[in-house]
Amino acid sequence: MNKTVPPDDLDFDEEGPLYVARKKVYPQKVSGTFRRIKWGLMAFCLGVYYLLPFVRWHRGLGAPDQAVLIDFPNRRFYFFFIELWPQEVYYFTGLLILAALTLFLMNALGGRIWCGYLCPQTVWTDLFYAVERWTEGDRRERIKADAAPMTAARLGRRALKHFIWLMIAWWTGGAWVLYFSDAPTLVKDLATFQAPAVAYIWIGILTATTYVLAGHMREQVCVYMCPWPRIQAALTDEWALNVTYKYDRGEPRCSVKKAVDLRAHGEKVGDCIDCNQCVAVCPTGIDIRDGAQLGCIQCGLCIDACDSVMKKVGRPDRLIGYDNDINVQRRIAGKKEIFKPVRARTIVYAGVIAVVCSVMLYALLTRSLLDLNVLHDRNPVAVRLSDGSIRNGYTLRFLNKRGFDRVVAVDIDGPPGAKIHVIGADSAIPDRPMIVLGRDSTTEMRVLVTVPFNEKADKTVPIKFRVTDVGLGEATSATDHFVVP
Template identity: 60%
Template sequence: MLYFADAPTLVADLATGAAPFSAYLWIGILTFTTYVLAGHMREQVCLYMCPWPRIQAALTDEWALNVTYRADRGEPRMSVKAAKKAEDLGLPAGDCVDCLQCVAACPTGVDIRDGMQLGCIQCGLCIDACDTVMTKLGREDGLIAYDTDMNIERREQGLSPVYRLVRPRTVLYTALIVVVGAVMVYALATRGFTGVNVLHDRNPIFVTLSDGGVRNGYTIRILNKRPIERHYSLLIEGLPEDATVDAVGHPIMVAGKPMITVGPDTTEEIRVLIAVPADSGLTKSSDIVFRVVDTASGESATASDFFRIE
């Protein structure tokens, strides 16, 4: 919920019971849906709602390291006693004892022995479960491990495993990650520390005054992204010189412009009324620009809107 409101203010209001009902309602809805989806519908979420399995299937190849059941070593499956009898008779016996601990440990109920599946989230819990069983049986661990499909085939052919970490696919993915990371770093390094949003009154859009002039109302939200208190001057561009600007609750004016003080790391919402005389010469709808300027650093931010006279 802190994405949709000023975080420190909302936290304080929630603690004191002063937050709006909608905040408590949506926190309740999000808590309930999170509990249901994560606590009772995990398998369905992973199989039908989560995009990761589809992404994983598209990105992986036969050389990719994935949680893998080494069928070349585990098959044929049989109990410990059956494996002992098979060995005595000179018959093949795999290390898998069909204990199903890998399935029990999987949060989505996947049987990794059936190969890669959409429900597998690569958490590796089946690896830990299988290694525990192998250790108790005195067998080598790693029956389930991070491996590649190519190595499974190579071992079945009596060849040693080969790992190719550097290949065209991994080079491309690395390049994409570097490009995206660079864009994010650049955006973070060059981001502004001032923001402004404007919402025009909808009902009514304009008001005709007793002297024939026209007034429009706006709600302006100024964002101060620095950890210090800052003072902003408010300029309206695109209006005639005889237009008047009134920032409700902020009577201080400097050079005819309202001054607004915004605390550190907070936002300030103000009500602004703009009036023009009857003979202003404006068209039916005129584009205007709201500009807030930090009086100390000169940093500014703008937002566009319109002024209606009929």
């Protein structure tokens, strides 16, 4: 068998492997403006996630009083004063559209704002890093400890770290299931081992995923698993602000002492002193000075680290900052910086968001809390009675979304002489049966419509069923067809 030999001028060994083994990242503690923003957002996001199930909202007698609740047994979603039914799934569709458009707008304005500050992976990883620093020390201590033999003291600190991680992960999973049942009751049932098995199963699944993703995989989730960096790269444009190393000001790099000597001789020297603090604080371990990269979540911590170094060496801050390559090139050419937060892309995103919000708000404010669905009998479609009249059968499903019982009247608009009979309804008023609808429920009734025989009548005639709340005057209708055999 002949073997194919690569040309001599191709050295595959120099290309390197397609996959490089992971190098452990040891982010260093940093303080500054963006670190404070991240602490504040972390506290807000975690506070909302963990405490929101315990917030109460009174909805009336017999209704759940949990402010945010996904009630699967009763097929309801409660969000403070909003109650959504399965038939209103289009509201969730609208929320998904808004979420996508908001991400697009964030990206057009400030790059991966979501990734750096609000993404659950970022929030929980930040929290796990804080626990790691508290138990095992900062960057240098952890690197030194990992290079040294294991000791009892180090083993104890590591065990404490993993215990706290597991407790955080456990409460993360526990908080999630509280959104699907009454939180105080479920907490009591979980503590006394009387909760449903599915609750323990989901707590176990979410505990494991939180512990693994935030404690062990960390930046690998952002680099390898998350699709948003790839999508963001396709959506960004030249005007979007991203965390940028301003190489026009930072290059060429040299130490502080050497920079003093070079400046004394009138040579050009950059502000970057090659201290690598921007690399040391990066949670994904990249070097921002290498330009835009997939691994950069744009959290701004390198900005804080660089600013602190610039302050110490007496140079202006924001050598690393939110900027774009257009302004870098303009500064090199001696031109003034230009920022364009308002441009065609952002106007379109903001406009579509406004339209979707307006449509959803209008639909929510004007939606009817009384609904009606009509299903025509299929076999037989129509029946001819002994007196020659024609009868069609229907199933009417009434939907009462209010938290109290109410009485409704049923009327029809259709063929001349049509008479309606609702089986099981109050027939005290001729041709206008009354039905009692239970609170927050659906009611099905069998309805018969009879029409005198008419040789000239069309084979199919539209018929409208109207339902009116006799107390509130609220009304709704549904249209079907009356069939003549």
